[in-house]
Amino acid sequence: MRAVLLLALKSAWARRLTLGIALVAIALASALLLAVERVRSDARASFTQSVSAVDLVVGARSGAVQLMLYAVFHSGSATNNMRWESFEALATHPAVEWAVPLSLGDGHRGFPVLGTSAAYFDRLRYGDRQALTFSAGKPFAEVFEAVLGSEVAAQLGYRPGDHITLSHGMAELGPEHADKPFTVVGILAPTGTPVDRTVHVDLAAISAIHLDWAGGAPLPGLAIPAEQVRKFDLQPQEITAMLIGLKSRRDVFRLQRHINGYRGEPLLAVMPGVALDELWQTLATVEQTLLALSALVVAVALAGLTATLLAGLNERRRELAILRALGAGPREIFMMLTVEGLLVTALGVLLGAALLAAGIVALGPLLREYGVHLALRPPTASEWGLVVSILTTGLLASLVPGWRAWRISLADGLTPRN
Amino acid sequence: MTHSVDQAIRIKELTYRWPRQCADCLAISHFAVAHGERVFLHGPSGSGKSTLLALLGGVALPQTGRIELLGQPLTALSAHARDRFRADHVGFVFQQFNLLPWLSARDNVLLPCIFSTRRRERAGDPQQAAARLLTHLDLAPALWQKPAAELSVGQQQRVAAARALIGQPGILIADEPTSALDAPRQQGFIDLLLAETAAANAALLFVSHDIRLAAHFDRTVALADVNCAATEAAT
Ligand SMILES: Nc1ncnc2c1ncn2[C@@H]1O[C@H](COP(=O)(O)OP(=O)(O)OP(=O)(O)O)[C@@H](O)[C@H]1O
Ligand SMILES: [Mg+2]
Numbered sequence: 001m002r003a004v005l006l007l008a009l010k011s012a013w014a015r016r017l018t019l020g021i022a023l024v025a026i027a028l029a030s031a032l033l034l035a036v037e038r039v040r041s042d043a044r045a046s047f048t049q050s051v052s053a054v055d056l057v058v059g060a061r062s063g064a065v066q067l068m069l070y071a072v073f074h075s076g077s078a079t080n081n082m083r084w085e086s087f088e089a090l091a092t093h094p095a096v097e098w099a100v101p102l103s104l105g106d107g108h109r110g111f112p113v114l115g116t117s118a119a120y121f122d123r124l125r126y127g128d129r130q131a132l133t134f135s136a137g138k139p140f141a142e143v144f145e146a147v148l149g150s151e152v153a154a155q156l157g158y159r160p161g162d163h164i165t166l167s168h169g170m171a172e173l174g175p176e177h178a179d180k181p182f183t184v185v186g187i188l189a190p191t192g193t194p195v196d197r198t199v200h201v202d203l204a205a206i207s208a209i210h211l212d213w214a215g216g217a218p219l220p221g222l223a224i225p226a227e228q229v230r231k232f233d234l235q236p237q238e239i240t241a242m243l244i245g246l247k248s249r250r251d252v253f254r255l256q257r258h259i260n261g262y263r264g265e266p267l268l269a270v271m272p273g274v275a276l277d278e279l280w281q282t283l284a285t286v287e288q289t290l291l292a293l294s295a296l297v298v299a300v301a302l303a304g305l306t307a308t309l310l311a312g313l314n315e316r317r318r319e320l321a322i323l324r325a326l327g328a329g330p331r332e333i334f335m336m337l338t339v340e341g342l343l344v345t346a347l348g349v350l351l352g353a354a355l356l357a358a359g360i361v362a363l364g365p366l367l368r369e370y371g372v373h374l375a376l377r378p379p380t381a382s383e384w385g386l387v388v389s390i391l392t393t394g395l396l397a398s399l400v401p402g403w404r405a406w407r408i409s410l411a412d413g414l415t416p417r418n
Numbered sequence: 419m420t421h422s423v424d425q426a427i428r429i430k431e432l433t434y435r436w437p438r439q440c441a442d443c444l445a446i447s448h449f450a451v452a453h454g455e456r457v458f459l460h461g462p463s464g465s466g467k468s469t470l471l472a473l474l475g476g477v478a479l480p481q482t483g484r485i486e487l488l489g490q491p492l493t494a495l496s497a498h499a500r501d502r503f504r505a506d507h508v509g510f511v512f513q514q515f516n517l518l519p520w521l522s523a524r525d526n527v528l529l530p531c532i533f534s535t536r537r538r539e540r541a542g543d544p545q546q547a548a549a550r551l552l553t554h555l556d557l558a559p560a561l562w563q564k565p566a567a568e569l570s571v572g573q574q575q576r577v578a579a580a581r582a583l584i585g586q587p588g589i590l591i592a593d594e595p596t597s598a599l600d601a602p603r604q605q606g607f608i609d610l611l612l613a614e615t616a617a618a619n620a621a622l623l624f625v626s627h628d629i630r631l632a633a634h635f636d637r638t639v640a641l642a643d644v645n646c647a648a649t650e651a652a653t
Contacts, residue, residue: 003532007518014520318515324477325512327505327533329498413477414510415468415593 001335004328008336011319012343015312019344022301022308026348029301030390031355033294037383038356038374039367040287044280046373047073050193051243051272053125055252058082058090058259059241061266064275065282071102071241072272073194074112081238086264090244093258095251098123101239103206106166106177111152113166113199115206115239121147123245126191136160137186143205143234147186151196151368158184166199166209177209192373204234244269298390302345302397309341309401317408317416325414334406341398342391349390353379425486426589426621427451427474432483433647434473443469445647446483449639453588456612456622458632461641467625470641471593474623475508476500488588505534509582509620511595511611516578519567523557524548526566527580530587537585544584551580554617555610571598575607583614590615590622596631604631 012019051057051072059067060080070076084101091099100123103115114120118139121132137160140147148158158164163181182201190196246252252271259269320333328336360374367374379387429449435442443466451457461467472478473485476492477500485492488507492500509530510516517526527548531538541547552562555576566574575595582590592611596604608624612634615622624635632638 007532010520011518319518321512322516322518325475325504325510326529327501329501331498413472414475415472415512416515 001332004323004332004336005339007323008340009343011316011336012340018308018312019340022305023344023348023351025301025304026298026345026390026394027351027355029294029298030349030352030387031359033291033298033386033390034352034356034379034383035359036287036290036294037386038360040291041380041382042374044276046192047276047279048273049127050195052127052129053123053245054243054272055246055249056244056256056259056269057241057272057275058244058267058269061268064268064270065279067241067268067270068272068275068279070104071243074104074114074198077105081240082242082267083238083265084236086262086267087239087242089264090242090259093255095246095248095255096244097247098245100124100243101203101236102241102243103203103236104240106168106206106209108152108164108166108199109156111149111197111199113201113206115201115203115236117203120200121188123243124195126193126195130191132191132195133189134186135189137184140185140200140202142183142185143202143208144180144182145185145202145205146182147188147200148184149188149194149196149198149200150190152199153184153187158187160184160186164199166201180209192375197368203236203239207234207236299393301348302390302393305341305344305394306397306400309337309398310404313337313401313404313408316405317412320405320409321412321414321416324409324412328409330406330409333409334402336402337405338395338398338402341401342395345391345394345398348394349387353387424452425450426453426455426488427623428484428486430484430486432473432480432485434469434478434480436469442647444473444480444645446470446644447646449644451589451621451623453621454616454619456615456636457624458635458638459623459625459641460627460629460632460638461645463627465627465641466645466647467627467641468593471510471591471623471625474589474591475510476504502534505530506536507587507589509584509587509590511575511578511582511590511592513594514571514574514598516581517566517569517574519565521566522563523566523569523573523577524552524562526577527552527584529581530585534585537587539585541585547584548580551583551614552577554614555580572603572607575599576610579607579611579614583618583620586618586620588620590620592622592624594626594628595624597626597628605633609634 057067057071059071060082062079066076087099087101090096098119100116100120104112106113118141121139124132126132135150137147146164152158162184164184165181166177168177182205188195244255246255256269256271259267323333357376360376364374427450429446432444432446433442434444459467469478473480474487476495480493483493487503490503492503495503518529528544531541531544538544557573557576561569561573566577569577575598578595595611596607599607608631611622
């Protein structure tokens with residue numbers, strides 16, 4: 001038996017070109033399937049990890065998913081702001097342990113700028129309730145100081161002490177707040193969350209750079225120099241959203257009801273986990289469709305393998321007859337073909353996994369811009385599940401040529417006929 | 419019965435019919451080849467020569483009758499045991515395409531030693547045995563490492579003969595091994611084969627439709643003389 005398997009390997013090596021093509025097809029198909037699954041699960045993980053200690057996200061009334069998307073992931077934009085008085089009222093609510101304001105809308109070279117309070121760095125948790133840490137510098141203390149997410153600093157090559165200017169809106173070439181440069185005072189350690197891609201400034205700075213602006217453009221004839229902004233009241237009128245941490249999680253529903261029925265203005269409070277579940281539900285059909293399509297592509301690739309092996313079999317009738325004459329039984333001939341197919345499948349899946357790893361390295365940074373963090377890591381249980389089902393299907397696909405070879409070797413005996 | 423032990427091949431009251439055929443292809447009441455005997459079996463195309471070899475190889479099983487090889491009743495063995503027996507005791511040379519084209523000449527010769535422990539052990543050092551056989555069969559050492567596909571047909575047939583002989587199987591079966599060779603080479607190949615089987619003290623059943631090749635064999639048999647099915651069909 002071992003002898004036959006060894007010969008099967010040598011025989012397969014002799015046909016490496018045709019088998020290689022089948023193998024590459026399987027590799028590409030498995031890479032696709034595994035990539036869909038990986039993006040699906042890692043997107044969930046990275047979204048869920050972004051808000052691990054936040055009990056409620058509050059903003060002007062809109063959709064729960066929409067609120068989450070712009071408040072936490074800085075994608076999309078708020079249709080309405082919430083009033084500063086509402087923030088103050090909620091922040092001092094007896095059930096609230098901490099509250100952090102969020103003000104979005106400006107950008108720096110494509111990265112979102114978040115106006116917030118220094119408490120943000122103490123309170124926000126990511127992943128498994130880990131606190132933010134600084135890889136360099138410290139939190140902002142002055143109006144025109146900025147703290148950069150790790151990726152902003154890495155991509156743009158900033159260090160503490162560098163000066164940056166913000167642009168109005170997220171467009172890379174939006175109008176600049178060039179007259180009011182910021183000093184980089186701190187750089188955060190990588191978190192694998194949207195924090196990495198955010199420029200953090202004091203909430204007061206957002207007011208300051210817009211003092212002499214109205215309706216998205218500088219007011220003509222009114223230019224307030226940076227040194228003089230301190231003379232103005234930098235308390236904002238409005239913020240985009242706020243994050244709330246509670247003293248006790250038991251109060252979460254009560255406070256949510258309180259906020260959703262807030263008298264001062266229409267507000268919406270969402271629990272991040274619930275909102276994300278809602279998001280996954282809306283995405284579920286898309287995910288399922290993508291998975292099904294990729295599974296179909298794998299099936300096509302494996303059908304290609306069956307076709308390749310079957311086509312090759314006709315030219316190998318002589319080989320089979322020789323092996324028979326040497327003492328191989330139909331069972332061994334069957335094994336030989338089946339093992340060959342299974343081997344090609346296994347190598348294909350292996351190559352596919354390698355392609356996926358290469359893809360993650362190459363395309364990871366691009367996907368990170370969309371808040372999806374793909375990391376090189378061992379396969380998850382569901383990925384193993386996919387690998388096993390590809391191998392099982394590959395085995396089934398190889399049984400066909402195996403069975404055919406069995407039939408041929410019985411019919412031909414020692415003299416191959418064509 | 420003591421007599422049968424002296425026989426390398428013994429066939430009794432055999433009938434064989436291919437599946438889905440309405441007439442017997444072979445009906446042999448008695449046919450035997452002694453140890454070390456070299457027999458030339460001839461018959462026209464389609465007379466059942468290859469069929470008989472399939473039966474002797476244990477690849478096909480007769481409907482009735484008995485086949486004994488080296489005293490072992492083949493017809494009493496399971497399909498798997500027949501495969502093993504073939505690997506251990508029978509060397510085959512066919513008309514053409516005997517070799518695995520992607521293996522070197524030498525590795526082709528060594529194949530029986532992979533499939534049969536008995537033949538590996540009897541070969542002693544298989545590498546040396548292969549070298550000796552290839553030398554005897556007149557194949558230049560420069561060709562030994564070449565892929566079989568790159569050898570000429572005559573060279574391939576000599577490699578096939580070396581493979582059939584390695585590990586000293588008791589029986590050598592050749593099915594028209596010279597029909598792909600040109601006339602001058604045919605006799606040369608047969609002489610080599612006869613000499614080597616004699617040296618290995620193996621029985622040789624050489625099958626061909628070309629009676630002109632019969633010269634140097636111990637005995638010549640016409641299949642029609644032993645096969646009643648053919649005479650029945652003819653009359
Ligand atoms: N695998 C098979 N299935 C069905 N019938 C077969 C098979 N092999 C051979 N036969 C039939 O058996 C008969 C004998 O064929 P066989 O190949 O034994 O002849 P042969 O004497 O070897 O001829 P040749 O000299 O051309 O090789 C033929 O009528 C053939 O049709
Ligand atoms: Mg024939």
